[in-house]
Amino acid sequence: MATILLENATLIDGTGADPKRGVSVLVEDGRIQSIFTDKSKRPKADKVIDLSGMTLMPGLTDAHVHLGALGVNSPRTQSPEDNLTSYVLDVVENIETALQEGFTTVRDAGGLDPAFAFAVESGHIKGPRILPSGSFISQTGGHADFRDRFDDRPPRVVPGILAGPVLCDGPDAVRAAAREQLRKGASQVKLMGSGGVVSPNDPLEGTQFTVDEMLAAVHEARAVGTYVMAHCHTSPAVNNALDAGIRSIEHGSILDEATAKRIVKEKAFMVPTIHIIEMLGANSTAHGLSHYSLHKLDKVRSQLPLSVALAAKTGVSLGSGSDFLGKKQSKRGLELVSKATVLGEMAAIVSATGTNAHLFNMEDRIGVVKEGRDADLIAVAGDPLSNIGVLVDAANVKLVVKSGTIVKNTL
Ligand SMILES: [Zn+2]
Structure with missing residues (x-):
């Protein structure tokens, strides 16, 4: 499988932690191999995708x-x-x-x-x-x-x-x-x-x-x-x-x-x-x-x-x-918008990523962006924490990676 390097993203990792800027993620053999912010550690990859201005999230x-x-x-x-x-x-x-x-x-x-x-x-x-x-x-x-x-x-x-x-x-x-x-x-x-x-x-x-x-x-x-x-x-x-x-x-x-x-x-x-x-x-x-x-x-x-x-x-x-x-x-994604009006944006995102993964008994594989997990990742134009509505329109979802394979890329 081709290795993919996703660079310069703002990361919302699905755990509820605050977003992190300038994050890069290396995808190898269908998994998240490494997550880093230090550019001097930049590994080689078959495909490099610049995610400046984008939010990277778990699928x-x-x-x-x-x-x-x-x-x-x-x-x-x-x-x-x-x-x-x-x-x-x-x-x-x-x-x-x-x-x-x-x-x-x-x-x-x-x-x-x-x-x-x-x-x-x-x-x-x-x-x-x-x-x-x-x-x-x-x-x-x-x-x-x-x-x-x-x-x-x-x-x-x-x-x-x-x-x-x-x-x-x-x-x-x-x-x-x-x-x-x-x-x-x-x-x-x-x-x-x-x-x-x-x-x-x-x-x-x-x-x-x-x-x-x-x-x-x-x-x-x-x-x-x-x-x-x-x-x-x-x-x-x-x-x-x-x-x-x-x-x-x-x-x-x-x-x-x-x-x-x-x-x-x-x-x-x-x-x-x-x-x-x-x-x-x-x-x-x-x-x-x-x-x-x-x-x-x-x-x-x-x-x-x-x-x-x-x-x-x-x-x-x-x-x-x-x-x-x-x-x-x-x-x-409208369900996340409705959930956010009751519980806030981050809670809505966590429920649709990390919590659902536990519910599915798949918490060891999906739901959070963490080294070793399946590379199910999306990159979204905009910031879902300031406007969760960006998750509603498929046109905002620029990149979809499922099990380490790029299944959508409109960047
Ligand atoms: Zn039903």
Whole structure:
């Protein structure tokens, strides 16, 4: 592999440390070989890139993507009008856009067949490293049961292409569903633990799956060295998930203090998804939300920033997730902008780099710019600490290096 020397950058390293000016980074064999400011130590390299005026950062990560969930309501509803070839091309476009925007690792929170992650790994798709969950696992009538009341056909699944939801009830069925997703290549298992905004028939406050059902999935995930992530908007749902040993709490939108403390005690993570809620609120008609969904959205929208602030104050490890759905997913960095309005720019950046890396169990490889780590690096025009909005537009992300290979360079 060619060695790359990135010179004269301002470094934000993903740990929360103050930025450093005049930093150079040598990339060798896919890793960060050395980081230095002393020019007299300047090593030889095959390629030298001057990053004067640019900010060098770890590749961004997104812990809650739905690259394959193209309909707001369901991966199933897209099938009658849209053929599977178009579906695949739309998914590939979502994947490619994420990398162009500087995201080098993403965790899919359901709806993407792991085959797409394999296609990235093998070089067929130019995208971020994807940690897929495969299908959503939901109880009947739960958040991933998007059928209307008069439809009892099972959701559509096309192995290798379309990972529609799996609806199951009882610990053994949940166990089998978790095993099935892991067999198909899921990095972790995704469960629906509470009602949700866009689902047609479930109250937001409803808890979904019993602790025993979730425990079965947690057992299976742990048996192969991984974990479960659960969609939970409210405190009772979060507590059920924690009772079952679930490690990654998605949303946590309506959180009380005792529950926040418990997340810390159990060493779990929370991934609030702030921007999507604002966006759905601002464009509810465009997204075709029903009155019922709008009512649920209002509850989440009023509480979510308060819950994020409470979680941060309590010491909860907060990951960063966009929860973007649909076709033409772009401007993923908007989640960092929303997070920054609650917690500040640096906290938003750390959540989307260092903290997410811990959440993914990849802290030894990615998330911070440190000698020996994978060379996942981006260079951005401007200073995200004075204007975090620079991370929103792909045009500002001038350089993307993934595992030591330059995958974008518009310098
Ligand atoms: Zn989601």
